Amino acid sequence: MNPESLARSLAQHPFCKDLTQAQVEFLAGCAKNARYDAGEYLVREGSLADALFLVRSGSVAIESHIPGRGSVKVDTLGPGDIIGWSVLLPPFRWHLDARALAATVVFCLDANCLRGKVQADHSFGYAFTLQLLAAASQRLTHARLQQLDVYKAELR
Amino acid sequence: MDIWLLPRARLGELIATLRARGYDVVAPTPRDGAIVYDTIESDADLPIGLGDEQSPGRYRMVARGDAAVFGYAVGPTSFKRNFHVPTERLYRVERVGGALRFVPEPVAARKVALLGARGCDLVALRSLDRVLQGDRYRDERYAARRSDVVLIAVHCGTPSASCFCTSMGTGPRASGPWDLALTELTTGQHRFIVETGSAMGLTLVRELGLRAAGTLDKIHAAKVPIAAAESITRRLETDALGARLAQNLDHPRFAKVAERCLACTNCTQVCPTCFCTTVEDHTELDGSAAERHRRWDSCFDLEFSYIHGGPVRPSVRARYRQWLTHKLSSWHEQFGSSGCVGCGRCITWCPAGIDITEEAREVGSPRKAEKTT
Amino acid sequence: MTDALLLESMAIVRVRRETSDTFTFDLDARPRGGFRFAPGQFNMLYAFGLGEVPISISGDPLKPAVLTHTIRAVGPTTRALEALKKGDPVGVRGPFGTPWPVDQALGKDVIVVAGGIGLAPLRPAIYSMLSRRQVFGKLCIAYGARTPADILYDKEIEKWRGRIDVDLEVTVDRGDPDWRGHTGVVTGLLRRFELDAERTVAMLCGPEVMMRFAARELESLGVPAACIYLSMERNMKCGVGSCGHCQLGPSFVCKDGPVYPLTKVEPLMSVREL
Structure with missing residues (x-):
């Protein structure tokens, strides 16, 4: 894919909806397309956070491996979601596993490239971080609701 | 005539x-x-x-x-x-x-x-x-x-x-x-x-x-x-009282009155308009027949608001608020009038001497609500 | 003399186990000439000697010969109902309460958001819409359950999922190693549907906190608050607004609800212990 069409399709992703066209083009400089088959890991807990993923299609499970219980899913993500805000936060390590549940297509944003751009252009950095924060906030809200265990039966 | x-x-x-x-x-x-x-x-x-x-x-x-x-x-x-x-x-x-x-x-x-x-x-x-x-x-x-x-x-x-x-x-x-x-x-x-x-x-x-x-x-x-x-010296300002109470459901006065209220249900028993009931079931010892009995109930009872999981109004604060706002506020929307007739029974027969006119005055006073919330 | 408190006896013709604590029974409505109801309405069910519980009707409104209820055994009365078998009698009175706005949704997109046993009161609305599918826009169903084992009506869900004219997503709060579907809360699914938000009617049923979160998410997606409907739960005892138990602010959930537009209940939901 040439850079212009990559920027065009990147602009379609909900993560970019509040970025200017120039900012999306700037961001596209770090982006490439990637595809994962069902069962393939996008990231592994503890390994280096080297990319941020914007999911375009498919389904990705966020998991943690618990000895004796196997891989426990805590969330599943799909089109429009992002994976990997650890890319901006030292020590740049993944906290959880991300595994494709079905054939999954993502934009893969290189971590070093991103960090460089965020440093170089603070107004871009602000817009980008705000998007990241919005996604993080929504994810946290959902996690809190999940923690409430609202469907649990209270026996009398 | x-x-x-x-x-x-x-x-x-x-x-x-x-x-x-x-x-x-x-x-x-x-x-x-x-x-x-x-x-x-x-x-x-x-x-x-x-x-x-x-x-x-x-x-x-x-x-x-x-x-x-x-x-x-x-x-x-x-x-x-x-x-x-x-x-x-x-x-x-x-x-x-x-x-x-x-x-x-x-x-x-x-x-x-x-x-x-x-x-x-x-x-x-x-x-x-x-x-x-x-x-x-x-x-x-x-x-x-x-x-x-x-x-x-x-x-x-x-x-x-x-x-x-x-x-x-x-x-x-x-x-x-x-x-x-x-x-x-x-x-x-x-x-x-x-x-x-x-x-x-x-x-x-x-x-x-x-x-x-x-x-x-x-x-x-x-x-x-x-x-x-x-x-008669006891007064209750009824002008827009229903709306004033409905706007102050989280008024700190409710917590204050709850410190005195025993949730004894006396007020609901003596009130001439309180109409809430519950139905109780009895079974004959041999299990051949059962009966359904209706009796007066009270919004001050913990069980009153029970849904699976627990009571909706566990605190006395919430139960007193339910009673007061039902009488003086929501009754208007439900039935087109106040649910209170000013007979004073709930005041006389409250073992703690809680006065509905005083509580309504405090809760319905926007000036105080602003100061305390 | 009509007496809203008078029960009638109906016989169980079929019992199905749904999950470890939830079951469905069909009552024979033929002897009384069928049981007509609107999706979203509930009945009071009586277990001999123990009392009544409000249970939403979960069957097909176009099949009045059977009256279907899905019940979660959480208290003495529901546990007594759980112990009943085919042929046993149950006391019934109803139907009570307001229906889902199915007719208001004609020509519009519909999103059904269900949590846990909240799918049961929504199923009649789904049946009703599927029976005349072409008069609605998109039909989206988002269902959240606690674990894969808690999913209601799983065979039916697979049938709906297989339909080209239904978008259905199921998620669980806690998956197990065999679970291949979504994990996470039902609100997280809502963004995935491609809805014409301004022309969408939403029907929500589940735990109150889940509905609050889901309603907020739908509003942020652009669904008008007046088009978001919720089914509320309070202690319904008489069904006709005279026992006083189910009051939610100025309204009686049994007769003014259980189905309300968000505009009506939003201010009340934010007050604790109302």
Whole structure:
């Protein structure tokens, strides 16, 4: 894919909806397309956070491996979601596993490239971080609701 | 409307006439140190020469030092219990073949004459009528008991210190409809000035052969509820009260009153408009039949708001708020009037002396709400 | 004389186990000439000698010969109902309450958001819409359950999922190693549907906190608050607004609800212990 069409399709992703066209083009400089088959890991807990993923299609499970219980899913993500805000936060390590549940297509944003751009252009950095924060906030809200265990039966 | 004179000596005849027509006469009568409403047989059962002293958390029946028969305010009972009865069996449930058979308990319909009904209690009865038989669904058991009732009001001359009917627009003069309304005059010859408000009322007057009241008596009688109104000091500002309360549901005053409220349910028991009920089930020991009983319930009970998982209103704060705002705010939206008639019973019979007018004033005062929240 | 408190006896013709604590029974409505109701309405069910519980009707409104309820056994009465078998009698009175706005959704997109046993009161609305599928826009169903084992009507869900004219997503709060579907809360699914938000009617049923979150998410997606409907739960005892138990602010959930537009209940939901 040439850079212009990559920027065009990147602009379609909900993560970019509040970025200017120039900012999306700037961001596209770090982006490439990637595809994962069902069962393939996008990231592994503890390994280096080297990319941020914007999911375009498919389904990705966020998991943690618990000895004796196997891989426990805590969330599943799909089109429009992002994976990997650890890319901006030292020590740049993944906290959880991300595994494709079905054939999954993502934009893969290189971590070093991103960090460089965020440093170089603070107004871009602000817009980008705000998007990241919005996604993080929504994810946290959902996690809190999940923690409430609202469907649990209270026996009398 | 003609106005008649009933000498005190002939009050018994009015009662006898009603009884002869098949009416149970329910009237004030002294019992266990309080003046309650119950069936009476003659005027001798009335609280002759008795009065009451009431204040927040306090009730005393006292000798008046005269022979007045309606010389007190309202006691712990109201007419609610005659129609919306405290407890009743609704059905017997039997197993017949492979099915359940629900056998309704018949309602013993009786003709009732309410003698000595104060303005506040008559408005309360109309309020109950609206809730239980004026809604989309009607409570047939209530309707059956309420179907043949003669109302003989008394224009109140002796409000208590708990009363605030003037604020609620329910007294001391009893607004209609009633069949007869009496005003008691004890100076000079002990007598009642009688107004008729219906064909039934007129029939009773004719049957007794009452003569018309004199002009002076009419003037004396008209002054009685006016003087009573002037003696009432308890006030509740009702202007936009419903909306003011609804806007202050998180007012800190509710937490404060909850420190005093015992959630004892006294206020809901004595309130003439509180209508909440619950149904209880009983099974015969051999399991062959069961019964369903309905009884008065109270929003102060923890169980009242139970849904699976727990009560919706675990705190006394929330339960007091439910009661207060239902009476004074949501009742308007539900039934088009206030649920409070200003009878003051909840104030007198609260063991902690909580005063609904004071609580409503605090919660409904936006200025204070802003300061404290 | 009509007596809203009078129960009638109906016989169980079929019992199905849905999950470890939830079951469905069909009652034979033929002897009484069928049982007509609107999707979203509930009945009071009576277990001999123990009392009544409000249970939403979960069957097909176009099949009035059977009256279906899905019940979660959480208290003495529901546990007694759970113990009943085919042929046993149950006391029934109803139907009570307001329906889902199915007719208001004609020509619009519809999103059904269910949590836990909240799918049961929504199923009649789904049946009703599927019976005349072409008069609605998109039909989206988002369902959240606690674990894969808690999913209601799983065979039916697979059938709906297989339809080209239904978008359905199921998620669980806690997956297990065999679970291949979504994990996470049902609100997280809502963004995935491609709805014409301004012309969408939403029907929500589940735990109150789940509905609050889902309603907020739908509003942020652009669904008008007046088009978001919720089914509320309070202690319904009489069904006709005369026992006083189910009050939610000025409204009686049994007769003014259980289905309300968000505009009506939003201010009340934010008050604690109301």
